Amino acid sequence: LATAIWTEDLTRAHRVARQIDVGLAWVNSWFLRDLRTAFGGSKQSGIGREGGVHGLEFYSELSNVCVKL
Structure with missing residues (x-):
């Protein structure tokens, strides 16, 4: 599973990405690999x-x- 996180706060983005149980998390983008x-x-x-x-x-x-x- 993957997720996209949209935010202006990168500290929050990293915290959320660590808490979500996914194999791939994009921050302020999607389908970038x-x-x-x-x-x-x-x-x-x-x-x-x-x-x-x-x-x-x-x-x-x-x-x-x-x-x-």
């Missing part, structure tokens, strides 16, 4: 994170490779 940042995957909605490092981690599995030189 930087593909370098994570998007989606809040609780049971969507298929997970996309964009940024979090999107890469969603499709990756860590493994160890040990080499004796």
Whole structure:
């Protein structure tokens, strides 16, 4: 879920954004997205994170490779 917060008070906008349980909050805009940042995957909605490092981690599995030189 996403929300848009419209206000002239940025301190209040940050406080409200922290209190709302959403995956994305816009302040004084809507549908603005930087593909370098994570998007989606809040609780049971969507298929997970996309964009940024979090999107890469969603499709990756860590493994160890040990080499004796």
